[in-house]
Structures are given as C-alpha cells and as structure tokens.
Amino acid sequence: xxxxxxxxxxxxxxxxxxxxxxxxxxxxxxxxxxxxxxxxxxxxxxxxxxxxxxxxxxxxxxxxxxxxxxxxxxxxxxxxxxxxxxxxxxxxxxxxxxxxxxxxxxxxxxxxxxxxxxxxxxxxxxxxxxxxxxxxxxxxxxxxxxxxxxxxxxxxxxxxxxxxxxxxxxxxxxxxxxxxxxxxxxxxxxxxxxxxxxxxxxxxxxxxxxxxxxxxxxxxxxxxxxxxxxxxxx
Numbered sequence: 001x002x003x004x005x006x007x008x009x010x011x012x013x014x015x016x017x018x019x020x021x022x023x024x025x026x027x028x029x030x031x032x033x034x035x036x037x038x039x040x041x042x043x044x045x046x047x048x049x050x051x052x053x054x055x056x057x058x059x060x061x062x063x064x065x066x067x068x069x070x071x072x073x074x075x076x077x078x079x080x081x082x083x084x085x086x087x088x089x090x091x092x093x094x095x096x097x098x099x100x101x102x103x104x105x106x107x108x109x110x111x112x113x114x115x116x117x118x119x120x121x122x123x124x125x126x127x128x129x130x131x132x133x134x135x136x137x138x139x140x141x142x143x144x145x146x147x148x149x150x151x152x153x154x155x156x157x158x159x160x161x162x163x164x165x166x167x168x169x170x171x172x173x174x175x176x177x178x179x180x181x182x183x184x185x186x187x188x189x190x191x192x193x194x195x196x197x198x199x200x201x202x203x204x205x206x207x208x209x210x211x212x213x214x215x216x217x218x219x220x221x222x223x224x225x226x227x228x229x230x231x232x233x234x
Contacts, residue, residue: 041189049184052093053093054091057180059087062086063085066080070147072138073142079132081130081131081152082130083153085123085125085157087122087161088119090118090120091115091116092118102219104218111200119165121157121161124156
C-alpha cells in the first residue's frame with residue numbers, strides 16, 4: 001500500500017489511542033465517584049477533624065464545698081465557700097495522625113486510636129458563689145477574711161478539678177469522645193453508600209482480639225502511599 005495511505009491510518013490510530021486513554025481516565029473518575037475509596041474518605045475526615053484543633057466531647061457541672069480555718073492573735077476565724085463551676089472534656093485533635101487510623105479491607109473496619117481525654121480548667125460561676133463565716137472579731141481586726149477567701153478559692157478550684165476526674169465522669173467523657181469521633185468518620189462513609197464499621201478506642205483499652213484486629217489492619221498513611229504510587233505508574 002502506498003505510504004500516503006498509511007499516514008491517515010497512523011493519525012487515526014493515534015487519535016483513537018488518545019481518545020481511548022481519555023475515556024479510560026473519565027471512566028476511572030466516574031467509577032471512583034460511584035465506588036468511593038474508604039481510605040480517601042477516612043483521610044478527608046481526619047483532616048477535617050484536625051482542623052477543629054480541640055474537640056469538646058463532653059461538659060459537666062460540679063459544686064465544691066471547702067472550709068478554711070485561720071488561727072491568729074489567740075483568735076480563730078473560719079470561712080466556708082460553696083463554688084459551682086463547669087469543666088470541659090476535650091481531645092487535642094492535632095495529636096491524631098494518619099498512623100492512628102487503620103483500615104481492615106477484609107473486615108471493612110476502620111480502627112481509630114484516640115488521644116487521651118483532657119480536662120479544661122474549671123469555669124467558675126462567680127455570681128453563684130456562696131460564703132459562710134465564723135470569727136467576726138479576727139476578721140474585723142486583721143486581713144483574715146482576705147486570707148481565708150484566697151485559700152478557699154484555691155481549694156475550690158482544686159476540688160472542682162478533682163471531681164471532674166472521678167472515674168464515672170471520665171468514663172462518660174470517653175464514651176462521648178468515641179461517639180463524636182466515630183460519627184465524623186462514619187457519616188461520610190454512610191453518605192457514600194459504604195457499610196464500614198468504626199472501632200474507636202483509647203490505647204490502654206486494647207487487649208486480646210481487639211489488639212489482634214489493630215495489628216492486622218493497615219495505617220491509612222501506608223494505603224494512601226500505595227495508591228499514589230500506583231497512580232504515578234499509570
């Protein structure tokens with residue numbers, strides 16, 4: 001066949017190859033939108049959470065009742081303070097990394113190792129503070145009342161912090177944290193039609209089968225790196 005006939009065929013073949021590559025790329029994008037990647041969704045959810053910086057998962061109110069006694073000049077004075085306040089329970093999301101989020105493709109489980117719960121400084125409701133005193137003479141003659149008030153305020157704040165860290169409240173805060181973080185990951189997956197499960201936990205809770213599950217899953221950082229490598233090869 002004459003060379004002049006090969007040129008059009010060659011050009012047509014090249015155009016078909018280009019069109020085929022574009023069609024394949026378009027199909028891949030459509031397929032990804034129809035069958036979204038759970039690891040990519042998990043990574044997007046993780047980034048969204050990290051942008052929140054500190055996640056408030058729980059808040060509770062407490063009442064501290066403290067008494068201080070002062071002896072001076074052979075006299076004594078005593079003052080009682082009732083201090084109401086609230087404490088926030090938070091997670092520092094900056095401490096949650098890609099290495100703390102793992103995906104088990106076989107069991108369709110996303111495991112999330114949560115940072116420790118942190119409690120805020122008590123927010124004292126100053127307008128609701130109540131005081132009761134006994135020792136008017138010493139208070140009238142000296143600065144005993146100011147000394148007692150300062151001591152009681154320190155004790156009151158310390159007592160509020162102590163109450164906030166009791167085992168029951170910490171357990172409630174951890175449960176709230178698990179729900180809050182799990183929802184941030186599971187809702188986008190549900191919206192994409194996925195039936196994955198979330199296993200959010202604190203490190204000291206891992207033992208037995210739960211630890212084996214964590215060991216078998218893969219960090220999303222590792223999975224994403226493989227995906228990027230495959231896309232680069234293509």
